[in-house]
Each structure stands twice: as structure tokens, then as C-alpha cells.
Amino acid sequence: MTNTWYLYLFFAAALIFAGLLGLLGKRNLIKLFIAIEVIGKGISLLLLATGFAKANILTAQALVITYIVIEVSLVATALALIINIYRHTKSLDIRNLAKLKG
Amino acid sequence: MILQTALLVGLVVFSVLAILLKDLLRSAISLAVASLLLGIIFFRMNAPYAGVFEISVVAGLITVLFILTIALTRADDKVRESKLVNWVFPLVFAAFIVVDALVMKGLMGKAPALAAGAESGTFGDVLWRGRTLDLIGQIAVILAGVFAVLALFRKRDKHD
Numbered sequence: 001m002t003n004t005w006y007l008y009l010f011f012a013a014a015l016i017f018a019g020l021l022g023l024l025g026k027r028n029l030i031k032l033f034i035a036i037e038v039i040g041k042g043i044s045l046l047l048l049a050t051g052f053a054k055a056n057i058l059t060a061q062a063l064v065i066t067y068i069v070i071e072v073s074l075v076a077t078a079l080a081l082i083i084n085i086y087r088h089t090k091s092l093d094i095r096n097l098a099k100l101k102g
Numbered sequence: 103m104i105l106q107t108a109l110l111v112g113l114v115v116f117s118v119l120a121i122l123l124k125d126l127l128r129s130a131i132s133l134a135v136a137s138l139l140l141g142i143i144f145f146r147m148n149a150p151y152a153g154v155f156e157i158s159v160v161a162g163l164i165t166v167l168f169i170l171t172i173a174l175t176r177a178d179d180k181v182r183e184s185k186l187v188n189w190v191f192p193l194v195f196a197a198f199i200v201v202d203a204l205v206m207k208g209l210m211g212k213a214p215a216l217a218a219g220a221e222s223g224t225f226g227d228v229l230w231r232g233r234t235l236d237l238i239g240q241i242a243v244i245l246a247g248v249f250a251v252l253a254l255f256r257k258r259d260k261h262d
Contacts, residue, residue, distance in 0.1 A: 041140055
């Protein structure tokens with residue numbers, strides 16, 4: 001069982017790190033949000049794998065489903081924000097957000 | 103075990119492609135494929151409910167939302183990405199994979215193990231009886247999302 005757990009943790013860590021690298025390097029707002037989604041995938045894999053390894057798969061499933069529901073709400077709000085930002089700045093570049101006028 | 107490893111490798115490859123591909127539509131579709139693979143992995147881990155949610159909601163609904171946003175923001179507006187990232191990303195990622203393989207086993211031994219008894223009952227018992235308050239919280243979160251989208255797309259009043 002430990003070997004399986006190791007395999008899942010290894011890949012979950014890889015997913016989370018790939019998402020973090022994307023967040024650090026990319027400039028397109030939609031790309032940044034895709035990177036956040038990738039981190040989320042890593043987290044849900046981590047949760048379910050730990051539940052699987054510790055024989056608590058039902059609780060882990062309930063947690064993952066809670067996370068997915070929250071994720072949908074988050075995605076809808078964030079994409080609405082991105083559309084609004086695009087309408088204001090006519091661009092998806094994150095650097096344009098630093099030019100604040102007030 | 104081999105099939106599971108292949109699925110996990112595919113998941114990581116498609117996730118990395120989703121971040122690295124230049125075309126936004128292609129990266130959204132790569133993300134959907136990654137979700138599909140994750141759903142299959144969940145099924146194989148004896149977690150059918152999480153798998154169904156992952157495939158139907160994340161691979162389906164969220165992809166539709168992404169594609170809708172890409173269409174609404176007109177993908178012809180290119181953002182100039184730093185060229186350095188295309189070189190640095192694979193190198194740093196490969197380095198991390200090596201470190202991950204070396205360190206993860208040691209870290210696993212150090213993780214505190216909580217004493218947990220074996221579960222009994224069905225998934226319905228655990229979800230509805232054990233996590234009742236969470237479910238109320240979920241409904242509140244969904245409503246918050248609905249109100250946030252409504253507030254962001256509200257039309258201007260005539261007085262403004």
C-alpha cells in the first residue's frame with residue numbers, strides 16, 4: 001500500500017509544482033487560471049490517494065466532491081472577473097493590471 | 103499498477119501541455135483531457151462518485167466555461183509571453199521531478215499518521231450524516247458564486 005501511496009504523492013507533487021511554475025512564468029490571465037486549475041487537480045489527487053492508502057476512501061470522496069463544487073463556483077466568478085478586466089483594459093495581459101489609475 | 107502509472111503520467115503530461123501550449127483553446131482542451139484521466143484514476147481507486155463529479159463537472163462544465171471565456175475575450179488578442187519561460191519551465195520541472203523522486207519517500211515517513219478506524223456504511227451515510235454542515239456550506243458557496251457572477255455582469259442603471 002505504501003508503494004501505491006508513494007506513486008500518487010509523487011505525481012500529485014509534480015502537478016502542484018507544474019501549476020506553481022505556470023503561475024510564476026505566464027502572463028495571460030486565462031493561462032494563470034489554468035495553472036490554478038492544475039494545482040487543484042494535484043490537491044484532489046492528493047486527498048483521494050491519502051484516503052485510499054489509509055482505508056478512508058468514503059470521507060476522502062466526500063471531501064473531493066466538496067472541493068469540486070467549490071471549484072465550479074470559483075471558476076465561474078474568476079472567469080466573469082477576467083471578462084470584465086478584458087472589457088476594461090482590452091487585453092488579457094496581467095501586467096496591464098499594474099497600471100492603476102485612481 | 104502499470105495502467106495506473108500510465109494514467110498518472112498522461113495526467114501530468116496533459117496538465118503541463120495545458121500550461122505550456124500557446125493556443126488558449128488547445129490548452130483548455132488539454133485541461134479537459136487531464137480531468138478525464140483524473141476521473142478514470144478516481145474510478146480505479148474505488149471512488150466512483152468523485153470520478154463521476156470529476157468527469158461531468160470539471161471535464162465538462164468547467165471546460166465549457168473556459169471555452170466560452172476564450173470566445174468572449176477574442177483569442178486574436180495575443181499576450182506576449184516571456185520567451186525565457188519556454189526554456190526554464192521544462193528544465194526546472196525536470197529538476198523538480200528528480201528531487202521529488204529522491205525526497206518524497208523520506209517525507210512520507212515523517213508525515214504524522216493519524217489513528218483512524220476503518221470506515222463502515224455506505225458513501226451516502228458518510229456524505230449525508232457525517233458532513234451535514236459541509237453540505238449547507240456548499241449550498242452557501244454556490245449561492246455566493248451565483249451572486250458574484252450576477253454582480254459582475256449587472257447592467258448600468260439609467261441614473262448612472
